[in-house]
Amino acid sequence: MIYPGLQDRMVKNMAKNNERSHKAQVVLERFEKKLNRQIVGSLVACVHCGNCTDCCHYVLANPGDTTFAPAYKADQIRKIFKRHFDWTGRVLPWWVKAKSVYTDEDLENLKDIVFGKCTNCRRCSINCPMGVDYATFNRMARGLLVSVGIMPEGVAVVSKDQWEIGNQMGVLKEDYIETLEWLSEELEMEMNDPEAVIPIDKEDVDIVYTINPREIKYDPRTISDAARIFYQARESWTMPSDGWDMTNFGLFSGDDDLGGAVAGRVYEATRKLRGKKLVMSECGHGYRSTRCEGPNWAKDDIDFEMESSVITMLDYVKSGRIKIDKSKNDSSYTFHDSCNNARSCGLFDEPRELLQLAVDDFREMYPNRAENYCCTGGGGAMSMSEYSARRLKSAKVKADQLKATGAKYVVTSCHNCVDGLTDVIKHYKLDMQVTQLVNLVANALVEERRGIPVPEIPVEVKPAVSLSGKKILVTDDEPDFLTFLTAVLEDNGASVLTASNGDEAIRLALAEKPDLITLDLSMPGKSGIETFEILRKDDDTTSIPVCIITGKPEMRRLIYERAVIPPEGYVDKPVDEEGILVNVRKTLELVHKK
Amino acid sequence: MDFQHFAEHRLQEIALLIMAIVYILRLRWLLKFKAGKERQPKTGLPGTTMKKGILYSWANIFMPWAMESTRARFFIYLQFAFFHVGVTLAILLSFLIPYAPGLLEISVLVIAFQIFIGLACVIGILRILRRISNKYMRAISTPDDYFSLILLTVWFFFATLSVPNNGGTIQLIYFLLTAFFLIYVPFSKISHYLYYPFTRYYFGKTMGYRGTYPLKHITPPQS
Known part of the structure; x- marks a missing residue:
């Protein structure tokens, strides 16, 4: 852990010596290449009139938090531009609050602004008297961060x-x-x-x-x-x-x-x-x-x-x-x-x-x-x-x-x-x-x-896989979601077992041999990823189809990178009744075909 | 040649020349960036065009009803309008005194100049207070923002008192401030008017081509 004071001193030293992390250096090099006349115009034209402030839904829902104000967010990108490309900022950076990026932490902070505090909706852009199109250069900043893997x-x-x-x-x-x-x-x-x-x-x-x-x-x-x-x-x-x-x-x-x-x-x-x-x-x-x-x-x-x-x-x-x-x-x-x-x-x-x-x-x-x-x-x-x-x-x-x-x-x-x-x-x-x-x-x-009837030749009708008689193990640490999922599956004829953590899911899977397991990835204790890996590696449970239901899409990569057979189904939360049924049926159908 | 005369003539010419040179360099710098090309076919309703979008965008500032940000804060918009009228008149004054002093013998004109520039000075004070007291404004303000605003407000004050063209120290300060103002402007946020035609042109062009400009408002029915 680096103490905040020490961190500040390190950054100041880096600034003094003009040293940068590799990623910060790359971001600056690519910044210039991304500039066009429209973006430069928007970067230099802001007069900080504050007219955009109340136009942003983030501001309206978070009164008093100035970091959501569009001009403030825009300035986190603008200050880099001013420090490196605008003459006043290059000569007198403190006068116009120009500041460069030096560390990966600086870039992480920028990520929080450009991805986490703006949806690029352009509502502030159409409300700017100067015609500053913040959403456009916010997208540019996203691209710069993505190019160095920060996202x-x-x-x-x-x-x-x-x-x-x-x-x-x-x-x-x-x-x-x-x-x-x-x-x-x-x-x-x-x-x-x-x-x-x-x-x-x-x-x-x-x-x-x-x-x-x-x-x-x-x-x-x-x-x-x-x-x-x-x-x-x-x-x-x-x-x-x-x-x-x-x-x-x-x-x-x-x-x-x-x-x-x-x-x-x-x-x-x-x-x-x-x-x-x-x-x-x-x-x-x-x-x-x-x-x-x-x-x-x-x-x-x-x-x-x-x-x-x-x-x-x-x-x-x-x-x-x-x-x-x-x-x-x-x-x-x-x-x-x-x-x-x-x-x-x-x-x-x-x-x-x-x-x-x-x-x-x-x-x-x-x-x-x-x-x-x-x-x-x-x-x-x-x-x-x-x-x-x-x-x-x-x-x-x-x-x-x-x-x-x-x-x-x-x-x-x-x-x-x-x-x-x-x-x-x-x-x-x-x-x-x-x-x-x-x-x-x-x-x-x-x-x-x-009026053109289908020929009388018997058509092979593929009925949707019925859930009737199917034993499904539902695993999720959120009681509400567990109740919801159980109700949806039971209403459609399935017999449902529930587990609120990974250990319980493994125990039930071994004892009950369900036809399908639904698995949440983010759970306290043994995570869904670990649980999934254990289930896949165990000969008794390896063939049970698994449908991941998660609210964390970024964890998808983690589960697919495991050295085991990937899950048969995958659903992102939020999901409604129809979405669950379609995916559960499709997962079972896939296994049935195999 | 006394200092007053120098300040009203030669100093202003030098300052204007410096400003013009810096502006030319600035425009050259801006134009060296390529304009992004738009290849997409036009969208939006048939009545919306790129040209209409540009004109609407340029005229936007004169239509406080066009944007929610100006519609909802009409008092702020009025401040903006009178502040900029004041700027225009205070600049005009720096030409009238040395080159057309006869016009300032018309008392109605003198009173009108003093009212508008004086009003701009009061608005300047209000703007300084707003920038200091409003949390959001403080968060986005730089030393340049404060200094530019204070500079203009002080300049308005001396300009208001200089309108009758009586000479003296106040008028000398007004001209010295004007010269400083002319040289400082290209390096400060005050130069925003140089960029305004560009930002508004490109934004209007895109929004017009895509059928967003001119904006169409459907207001809630009166209950």
């Missing part, structure tokens, strides 16, 4: 998955294809039409449809809803087998190389299939990354059309290609503008127009559009579990905004916002649910049966 664990894990596996949730290609085939079969049965399918890699189509991997993992209903809409619109469409993830963690991590590579995969897939238009499902950061920032990162002048599925659906309804009956959506609805869709891409009116065509009772949220508050899960915050408490505290502003609408549903065109808002609703105990436009439009569809 929240969750950001590292997700970025690694997107680099190596090709999507941010580590969904394997076979799982993706299998899920699409399963959804396609369901659609075909439902519509009683062999043409009602989800086409994969079909060439020369009008639309190449790309999605968020969250849809595959937790919310396949949004894919089948979109497929039903395409079917009813008689659309010529397909989903690519590669380059299907239109989300882009490069936007959150500030890594332009990752951003370019991920966007490039989507563009390549569209060109390979000779698609006329690339349509992105409802995802705010995915839309912004692919539609707006991607061409810049990938240095690619796009030669095909790109649009949000919101615009596609609106066009179908307005042109009469699909008919919807708004009385089918008979609750009350409000709309949450995603920061990336709205503030950064101008998608304000289309979702509202579509929503008003799909529901009767629409209630505007205030403030809205470009002035709406972040869902508080933006900027990759949902993957940074170390800042969860801070995020949820700052969500008070959003919770109040939601509550004031009195609506039963909040509609949003962003998967990140779906998760962020779900967390807010749960944390602040609001009587509300989150949904998306695709779900509402699909629900309101006036479906036209095409």
Whole structure:
């Protein structure tokens, strides 16, 4: 342990001798390369007027804590710029509070600001009289830290998955294809039409449809809803087998190389299939990354059309290609503008127009559009579990905004916002649910049966693996979650055993030989990772499928790096009933097939 | 040539020349950074364009209703407006006294100048108090912020008293302060007006191209 006084003296000595840690040195070298005229303008133009202060949801929810003020946060980056690139700061650093970075600890402190105290929502940017775009250079600072390996664990894990596996949730290609085939079969049965399918890699189509991997993992209903809409619109469409993830963690991590590579995969897939238009499902950061920032990162002048599925659906309804009956959506609805869709891409009116065509009772949220508050899960915050408490505290502003609408549903065109808002609703105990436009439009569809019956040849129907008779061992140290999980599984026919720590789980697994074990990773005493390793190494339990359910996505890497067979299932918290059932069934199905 | 005359003429010319040279160097420095290229196709509604975005962005400061930050703190906005009117008039005064003293024989003009510059001086004091008393303002303030504000407030004070063009020590101090001000400005936060057209241009261009600017407000219905 280094005493604070000694630490300060060490830093002062380093500053005096102009010595730096390797990482600090690299950050400074790369800083200059990242500067462009827009960023330099924003770095020099701030007059410290304080007008941005009350525009930030972190400030509003943490009164008195000045470290959340946008200008203060911006200054932590600005002071480095001033010390090295701005003349007054170079000559008289104390006069303008210019200061360099010397140690890895300085960089860690900067990490806490740029990742943990800002969601890059850009609300302060549109409220700055000088036009200072803090969010843009905050992203730049994130990129600098990422380039030397300083970032929240969750950001590292997700970025690694997107680099190596090709999507941010580590969904394997076979799982993706299998899920699409399963959804396609369901659609075909439902519509009683062999043409009602989800086409994969079909060439020369009008639309190449790309999605968020969250849809595959937790919310396949949004894919089948979109497929039903395409079917009813008689659309010529397909989903690519590669380059299907239109989300882009490069936007959150500030890594332009990752951003370019991920966007490039989507563009390549569209060109390979000779698609006329690339349509992105409802995802705010995915839309912004692919539609707006991607061409810049990938240095690619796009030669095909790109649009949000919101615009596609609106066009179908307005042109009469699909008919919807708004009385089918008979609750009350409000709309949450995603920061990336709205503030950064101008998608304000289309979702509202579509929503008003799909529901009767629409209630505007205030403030809205470009002035709406972040869902508080933006900027990759949902993957940074170390800042969860801070995020949820700052969500008070959003919770109040939601509550004031009195609506039963909040509609949003962003998967990140779906998760962020779900967390807010749960944390602040609001009587509300989150949904998306695709779900509402699909629900309101006036479906036209095409009258082409499925041939009488018996179709091999793959029923979902039943939980009836299955013995499931649930392990979690949170009593509430244990109760919730037990109730969900028992309601679906499973017989449930519970363990609140690793030792108990091992003992029960050996004694009861369950069909499946769900395992939390972060538990007091023996951690989930150790427990998992012991279970895998023991001959009596090695073949029992394990589904990890964790609130710490950054621990994913730790479990996959073990020298044992990886877990069969993996679910990030927060998770709802449907998400749990889908994943538990899929895990059992996988084992059943093997 | 007495010192008063030197301070009102030659000293100002030298200071202006230094300021112009430093500004040219500063602009050269800023322009050496490449402007980020935007390759993405346009987004947003058909009525929103890059050009509209830029114009809206530049005009933003004259539309206190356009931003929540100015809408919600209208008194602060008014302070900003009168403070900057005061700056403009105090600069203009440094040209009127040596080059068009006849105009300062018009009593209405003298009174108007004194009211506006005097008001700016009062606002300067309010701004100093706000910067010292507000926790958030203190956290973001640098010595340059305090010094620039105090410098301007003192300058306003002497400018207000110098408007009648009676000469003497007060007017001499006003011109000495003006010369110092001209030389100091390019190195301080006061030079923000040099960057304003750039930051606002680029932000407006992006926001216009992406359909965010001009902002559309839907206000809550009056209950």
